[in-house]
Amino acid sequence: MVENFKKRFRPLFQPALMEELESVGVYKKMDAGTTLMAYGDYVRSVPLLISGTIKILRADDAGNEILLYFLNPGETCAMTLVCCNGHKKSEIKAVAETDLELMLLPVQKIEEWSTKYKSWRNFSSETYYNQLMNAFKAVDIMAFSKLDERLLTYLKNKKEIAAQNQVKITHQEIANDLNSSRVVISRLLKKLEQEDRIELKHNYINLTNL
DNA sequence: ACATTAATTGTGT
């Protein structure tokens, strides 16, 4: 457990910081589907992701929700990092896409570390940069691509996260992530199946030829 | 093994 943490983060942080993280951080497991942060939540701790995937969602005023991007092991959420300083409310929602292992860090320490440790500052800027880029990508594909292309990138992401060709998901869940309707997704998937790019099963999809 | 039901998926308008 803590071994996993070391393995994942030792390359990122200088030894002194690693020691602090281990002594002050709280190791925690979470189940897939758990909401880590909802819209308007205040940040109480900063989670370093040891294993698993978190999905970051954004909703408009009408409550239409879309998937922005995923967080992977070795990362943390940029929004939490920003919010913990300024006592700002979260503008995004974070949900466990898979089962997770986390190291929870107390917010009080974050500011101290950013003055004390260069490796923490580097980690922060990396986090901001990567997630800003991911958000740009999300905007690009929403603005310039048709739904069928969005669906394809979505499926490719899912395949990567699952690390296998079978992805367990319903058409409705896909529709929610892409802010579309179930019927539309079903029809697009059917088309992909007819092109032999995917194989539709009950409750899951085969992505072998994707 | 069979019937019932709920959830998921397919299709026509």
Added chain:
DNA sequence: ACACAATTAATGT
């Protein structure tokens, strides 16, 4: 987008 049909999985008898 909506309504309804068909299929599949889960559960109880």
